[in-house]
Amino acid sequence: MDTYTLAVNQLKNAVTSAIENAIKNGELPQAEIPQFIVETPADRTHGDFATNAAMAGAKAFRMPPFKIAQAITANLELADTMFDRIETAGPGFINFFLGTDFYTSVIREILSNPEGYGKSDFGNGEKVMVEFVSANPTGPMHMGNARGGALGDCLAAVLDKAGYNAYREFYVNDAGNQIEKFGCSLEARYLQIFKGDEIEFPDDGYQGADITELAKEYADTNGDKLLDVTSEERKKALVEYALPKNISKMQADMEKYKIFYDKWFFESELHQSGAVKAVVDLLTQKGLTYEKEGAVWYKNKEVLTEKLLKEGKSQKYIDNLELKDDVLIRQNGNPTYFTADIAYHKNKFDRGFTTLIDVWGADHHGHVMRMKGAMDAIGYDGDKLNVVLMQLVKLVKGGELVKMSKRTGKAIQLGDLLDEVPVDSARFLFNTREANTQMDFDLDLAVSQDNQNPVYYVQYAHARICSILKALANDGITPRECSADELALLTAPEEKELINHLSVYTNEIISAAKDYDPTKITRYVTQLATLFHKFYNACRVKGENESLVQARLALCECVKAVIKNVLTMFNITCPDKM
Numbered sequence: 053m054d055t056y057t058l059a060v061n062q063l064k065n066a067v068t069s070a071i072e073n074a075i076k077n078g079e080l081p082q083a084e085i086p087q088f089i090v091e092t093p094a095d096r097t098h099g100d101f102a103t104n105a106a107m108a109g110a111k112a113f114r115m116p117p118f119k120i121a122q123a124i125t126a127n128l129e130l131a132d133t134m135f136d137r138i139e140t141a142g143p144g145f146i147n148f149f150l151g152t153d154f155y156t157s158v159i160r161e162i163l164s165n166p167e168g169y170g171k172s173d174f175g176n177g178e179k180v181m182v183e184f185v186s187a188n189p190t191g192p193m194h195m196g197n198a199r200g201g202a203l204g205d206c207l208a209a210v211l212d213k214a215g216y217n218a219y220r221e222f223y224v225n226d227a228g229n230q231i232e233k234f235g236c237s238l239e240a241r242y243l244q245i246f247k248g249d250e251i252e253f254p255d256d257g258y259q260g261a262d263i264t265e266l267a268k269e270y271a272d273t274n275g276d277k278l279l280d281v282t283s284e285e286r287k288k289a290l291v292e293y294a295l296p297k298n299i300s301k302m303q304a305d306m307e308k309y310k311i312f313y314d315k316w317f318f319e320s321e322l323h324q325s326g327a328v329k330a331v332v333d334l335l336t337q338k339g340l341t342y343e344k345e346g347a348v349w350y351k352n353k354e355v356l357t358e359k360l361l362k363e364g365k366s367q368k369y370i371d372n373l374e375l376k377d378d379v380l381i382r383q384n385g386n387p388t389y390f391t392a393d394i395a396y397h398k399n400k401f402d403r404g405f406t407t408l409i410d411v412w413g414a415d416h417h418g419h420v421m422r423m424k425g426a427m428d429a430i431g432y433d434g435d436k437l438n439v440v441l442m443q444l445v446k447l448v449k450g451g452e453l454v455k456m457s458k459r460t461g462k463a464i465q466l467g468d469l470l471d472e473v474p475v476d477s478a479r480f481l482f483n484t485r486e487a488n489t490q491m492d493f494d495l496d497l498a499v500s501q502d503n504q505n506p507v508y509y510v511q512y513a514h515a516r517i518c519s520i521l522k523a524l525a526n527d528g529i530t531p532r533e534c535s536a537d538e539l540a541l542l543t544a545p546e547e548k549e550l551i552n553h554l555s556v557y558t559n560e561i562i563s564a565a566k567d568y569d570p571t572k573i574t575r576y577v578t579q580l581a582t583l584f585h586k587f588y589n590a591c592r593v594k595g596e597n598e599s600l601v602q603a604r605l606a607l608c609e610c611v612k613a614v615i616k617n618v619l620t621m622f623n624i625t626c627p628d629k630m
Contacts, residue, residue: 054161054172054555054558054559055134055154055157055158055161055555056158056555056556056558056559057558057559058134058157059101059133059134059135059150059154059555060090060101062132062133062134062135063090063101063103063133063135063148064090066128066129066130066133066135067088067090067103067105067124067128067146068085069127069129070124070125070126070127070128070129071085071105071109071123071124071127072085073127074123074124074126074127077127079123079126079127080109080113080115080120080123081113081114081115083109083112083113084112085109085112086105086108086109086111086112087108088103088104088105088108088109089103089104089108090102090103091103092556093147096549096552098139098141098147099139099141099147099148099149100135100148100149100150100552101135101147101148101150102145102146102147102148103145103146103148104144104145105120105121105124105146106118106120106121106124106140106143106144106145106146107143107144107145110144116144117143117144118140118143118144120144121140121144121145121146122140124146125138125140125146134150134151134153134154134157135148135149135150135151135154136149136150136151136152137149150552152540154555155539155540155542155547155548155551156536156539156540158551158554158555158610159534159539159542159551159554159606159607159610160539162554162609162610162613162614163533163606163609163610163613166609166610166613166616166617167613167617169557169558169613169614169617170213170557170558170561170614170617171213171215171558171561172213172214172215172558172561172562173215174214174215174216174562174565175211175214175215175216175217175565176215177215177216177217178216178217178406178407179216179217179219179404179405179406179407180211180216180217180218180219180405180406180407180408180409181218181219181221181400181403181405181407181408181409182204182207182208182211182218182219182220182221182409182411183204183220183221183222183223183400183408183409183410183411184200184201184203184204184205184207184220184222184410184411185197185200185201185204185222185306185311185411186222186223186224186225187302188225188230189224189225189226189295189298189299189302190230190231190233190234190237190258190295190298191258191260191262191263191298192260192262192298192301192465192466192467193302193305193465193466193467194463194464194465194466195445195446195447195464195466195469195493196413196442196444196445197466198309198445198466198469198478198482199442199445199482199487199491199493200411200413200442201306201309201311201466201482202309202478202479202482202483203411203440203442203482203483203487203570203571204220204311204411204440205220205310205311205479205623206479206483206570206573206621206622207409207411207440207568207569207570208220209570209621209622209623210561210564210565210570210573210621211565213561213565213621214561214562214564214565214566216565219314219315219405220311220312220313220314220315221313221314221315221316221317221400222302222306222313222315222316222317223317223319223396224299224316224317224318224319225319225389226295226299226318226319226320227318227319227320227322227323227392228319228386228387228388228389228392229386229388229389230389231291231295232287233254233256233257233258234258234263234291234294234295235287235288235290235291236254236257236287237253237254237257237258237263238263238266238267238270238287238290238291238294239283239286239287239290240252240253240254240257241253241263241264241266241267241268242267242270242271242278242286242290243279244267245267245268245271246271246276246279262298266290266293266294266297266298267290267294270290270293270294278290299316301467303316305466305467305470308467308470308475309466309470309475309478309479310475310479310623317396319392319396322392322395322396322399323387323392327395327398327399328387328391328392328395329387330395331391331394331395331398331430332348332380332381332387332391334430335350335380335429335430336348338429338430340354340355340429341380345383346383347379347380347381347382347383348379348380348381349377349378349379349380350377350378350379350380350390350426350429351377352375352376352377352378352422352425352426353375353376353377354377355425355426355428355429356370356373356375356421356422356425357370357375359425359428359434360373378390378422390419390422390426393423394423394426394427394430397423397426397427397432397437398427398430398432401427401432401436406436407436407438408436408437408438409438409439409440409568410437410438410439410440411439411440411442411487412439412440412441412442413441413442413444414441414442414443414444414488416439416441417441420439420441423437423439424437438568440487440568441487441488442487442488443487443488443489443490443491444490444491445482445490445491445492445493446490446491446492446493447464447469447492447493447495448492448493448494448495448496449494449495449496450496454495472495472499473495473498473499474498474499476507476511476624476625477498477499477505477507477508478498479507479622479623479624480506480507480510480574480622480624481493481494481497481498481506481507483570483571483573483574483622484506484571484574484575484578485571486569486571487569487571501630506574506578507624508630509578509581510577510578510580510581510615510618510619511619511624511625511626511627511630512581512630513580513581513584513585513611513615514612514615514616514619514626514627514628515627515628515629515630516584516585516588517584517608517609517611517612517615518612518628518629519629520588520593520608521605521608521609521612523594524593524594524605527594529594529601529605531602531605531606531609532602534599534602534603534606537599538599538600538602538603539603539606541599541600541603542603542604542607544587544590544591546583546586546587546590546591547587547591547604547607549583549586549587550580550583550584550586550587550607550611551607551610553576553579553580553583554580554610554611554614556576557576557614557617560572560573560576561573570622573618573621573622574618574622576618577614577615577618577619580611580614580615581615584608584611587607591604593605593608
C-alpha cells in the first residue's frame with residue numbers, strides 16, 4: 053500500500069474508532085456510524101486532510117455538527133498514525149495535519165523502487181480492451197484520429213499502470229457499404245483517365261484527391277487492362293490494389309505516432325467466419341427481429357424501452373428519445389454496419405475481455421445506447437461496454453483557424469500533422485483537454501521550445517534535475533541514502549508541497565483509470581514540474597550543510613523519477629539535457 057493510501061486509511065480508522073468510543077462514553081447517542089469522506093482541502097493551510105464526519109452524523113446523532121466534532125476530537129488517537137495534530141473549523145469540519153513520518157515515508161517509498169512507483173494492483177489484472185481510432189480505411193486519417201490516438205493509447209497505458217491488463221485494438225472496416233462505395237469511386241476515377249468526362253462520378257462517391265491518386269497509380273502500373281472486364285471485376289481489382297495501401301499507410305502513421313496495437317482486427321473476418329449472420333440468427337431466436345419491405349429489422353425500440361424502464365426512467369423521458377428500430381439486413385441481402393458492429397463487440401467479449409472501452413467521435417453519440425442495448429439483447433452486459441466520446445479538434449496557427457495544409461493545399465491529415473509537429477508535443481497536448489471538451493490545437497505552441505509548451509516545460513524539469521545532479525557530481529557531491537532524521541530536515545513549505553504532490557501519484561493513476569481520463573496525469577505532471585521549479589527557486593541544493601544537501605538531492609531524485617515515470621508511460625521522450 054502506498055504511503056498516501058496508508059495515511060487515508062489510518063485517518064478513516066482513527067475517526068471511526070473515535071466515534072465508537074464517543075458512543076461508548078455517552079458523548080454521542082447510540083446510532084449507526086454514518087458514511088463520511090476524507091479528502092484533501094484545496095487550501096492546505098487549513099489542513100492536509102479533512103473529514104466531514106461531524107456533518108454526515110448530524111441526522112443520525114441528532115446533534116449540531118460542531119458538538120459532534122468536539123466529541124470525535126476528544127476521542128481521537130493519533131499516536132499510531134502519520135498525523136500529529138488536528139483542528140476543528142467552521143460548522144464542524146475536522147482538519148488533520150501530517151507529521152514528519154509521512155514526508156520521510158513518501159521519499160523512501162519512491163526511492164526504494166523509482167520505476168515501479170505509481171503502479172498498483174487496483175485493476176486486479178482484469179482484461180480490458182481499448183479500441184481506438186478505427187478510422188475508415190477508404191481515405192487518409194484526419195485530426196480527430198490524431199486526438200483519439202493519443203487519448204486511447206495513453207488511456208491504455210494508465211490502465212496498465214493501475215493494474216489492469218489493457219489490450220489495444222484497431223478495427224478495420226474493410227467490408228460492407230463503405231468498401232462498395234470505395235470501389236465505385238476508384239472505378240469512376242480509373243475510367244475517367246481513359247475516357248474523360250463522359251464517365252460520371254457517383255453522387256455519393258468519395259471525392260478526395262487520394263482516390264484519384266490511387267486510380268492513377270494503378271493505371272500507371274497496369275495500364276488499361278481493366279477496361280474490358282466487368283464492373284465487378286474492375287472494382288474488385290482496384291479495391292484489392294488500393295485498400296492494402298491505405299491500411300499500410302494507417303499502420304505507418306500510427307507507428308510514427310508511437311502507437312503500437314496488439315491487434316488490427318479486420319471486419320471482413322467477421323463476415324467470412326459467419327459471425328455477422330450468427331448474430332442476426334441469435335437475435336431472431338430471441339424474438340427480437342422482424343421482416344419489413346424485404347429487410348430484416350432489429351427491435352431496438354422495444355429492447356431499449358424495457359432497459360430504460362428497469363433503470364427507473366419515465367415513459368415521457370423515453371418518448372422524448374424518439375427511439376427507432378434498426379435495419380440488420382438490407383433489401384439487397386447485405387448486413388448493415390450496425391450488424392457487423394454487434395458481431396464485433398460480441399467477439400470482444402467472447403475473447404475474454406470483461407470490460408470494453410471504445411473511443412468514438414461525438415457524432416456517434418446516438419450509437420452508444422443502442423450498442424449497449426444490443427449487448428444486453430444477445431446475453432452480455434451492456435454496462436461493461438464503455439464509450440469515451442471525443443469532441444472535435446480545431447487546428448489553430450497565429451490565432452487563426454487552419455483547414456488546409458500549405459504543403460499540399462488539401463485538408464490536413466494525421467500524416468501532415470506529424471510532419472510538422474513533434475510527436476511528443478502531439479501526444480502530450482492532445483491529452484491536456486478532456487475528451488468531452490472541444491479543443492483548439494495550437495500549431496505554434498506545439499512546435500515552440502519554451503515553457504509555454506507543456507511537454508517542453510515538463511521535459512525541461514527532468515533535464516534540469518539531471519543537470520543539477522551532474523553539476524554536483526562534478527563537485528564530488530553524489531546522492532546517498534539518507535537517514536530519517538536527515539529527511540526530516542525537509543520542512544520548508546515548498547518542500548512539503550512538493551512531497552505532498554508526489555504522494556498522490558498512485559492515487560491519481562487509479563483515479564484516471566476509473567474515470568477513463570488520462571488527461572488527469574498530464575495535468576498532474578505539469579503541476580509537478582511547476583512545484584519543482586518553485587522548490588528549486590526557494591531552496592538551495594548546493595551550499596547548505598551536508599545532511600540538508602543530501603535530503604534535497606533525495607527529493608530531486610524523487611521528482612526526476614516520477615516525471616520519467618509519466619513520460620515513459622505515455623511514450624514521450626524524457627531527455628537528460630535540453
